[in-house]
């Protein structure tokens with residue numbers, strides 16, 4: 001049954017107003033906006049909040065595609081007042097102080113609005129990296145819950161570090177944790193495998209666990225069957241986990257939300273026509289789609305290895321190289337590959353992954369990209385870069401068995417062109433790649449089941465909405 005975003009469900013809970021507060025980065029905005037749309041489809045009013053730093057790059061969000069019960073607010077994070085440079089620690093603290101003030105102002109504004117009585121503001125869902133929002137909200141008489149944009153497995157690893165049940169540096173060759181595969185150092189999130197690399201991000205990541213005993217639920221953009229064992233274990237530790245994903249626009253999953261065709265808030269301008277026309281001219285399953293997400297800052301050497309790995313694999317390829325990265329491409333590369341390969345600065349990734357011409361996804365294993373490939377049944381070749389990506393890569397290869405991870409040369413630290421080409425050939429091969437395609441299609445089916453009416457994620461969202469209505 002298709003639902004207009006604003007059409008209330010029969011017998012649904014009374015309308016409440018819920019804030020969804022995302023960090024101003026693409027990989028956090030996308031899943032949180034999708035969660036917001038699902039809440040609206042269950043009859044709630046939602047304001048998605050992020051900070052002005054994102055509004056600089058977001059072209060005015062299209063209100064019709066968002067629906068009038070889904071609003072967008074940009075608040076100050078103090079970045080406009082910053083003169084000169086700041087350390088990462090300073091910017092995290094400045095963000096917390098300024099965003100706290102802005103959030104309180106927004107709450108007051110909503111409470112003073114003319115329809116605040118019919119549709120009271122009751123809840124704030126905030127990115128897990130801002131645990132302080134819970135206290136801010138509760139001091140205003142509103143409840144709140146964190147939203148993780150990583151897998152539950154990654155959150156579980158940090159939980160063990162926080163509880164002292166995983167000691168760093170590792171005491172043996174592998175980290176052993178209940179229900180998790182043995183993890184070698186390079187399978188751990190990079191902030192843990194190399195604690196010196198980004199101390200400020202490590203602090204931010206571990207801070208997420210500082211008050212996790214307080215909220216009554218903890219949201220994850222993942223789904224029950226994908227992380228069944230880890231979920232069971234975390235529940236046994238009294239974590240009130242609610243898997244509400246995968247958080248893709250409905251048209252790519254259950255098709256129940258009318259007009260939910262894309263994420264709606266892109267920080268980059270996609271070359272839609274160029275990419276889609278090019279893909280239309282290719283045979284089914286013949287193209288490698290390569291992208292390293294919205295943040296990756298690869299070295300010139302790694303970009304070169306990628307370029308020749310793609311070229312030498314002998315398959316056609318569509319490669320997203322963001323504008324800021326394009327001067328790292330080898331000289332004349334685009335002319336050399338003309339016809340065989342296309343480089344674009346951004347694309348509509350979901351449309352690309354869903355295109356029948358795409359046979360595999362060469363990815364950095366950002367959590368959204370990983371979930372998108374799993375949900376659309378596309379096998380992967382993975383080159384994790386940092387943060388949670390190494391752990392996602394481990395699961396792609398050894399747990400979900402939907403692809404292969406490119407070995408990194410121990411001396412140079414690079415994923416070499418030879419290794420990249422070998423892995424692409426393995427996954428794209430009609431016979432050798434069959435097992436990856438079959439496993440991917442199975443995950444696609446399970447992802448759909450989770451968000452369909454009565455599916456595990458659908459039920460979790462419905463239960464949450466009912467709880468909020470009782471507040």
Ligand code: UDP
Nearest residue numbers: 027293294295320346347349366367368369
């Ligand atoms: N994305 C996109 N077009 C592109 C590249 C990426 O729309 O050309 C989207 C992708 O679908 C995903 C997000 O950007 O939703 C990237 O998030 P992810 O967690 O994969 O990586 P991050 O950017 O956080 O490293």
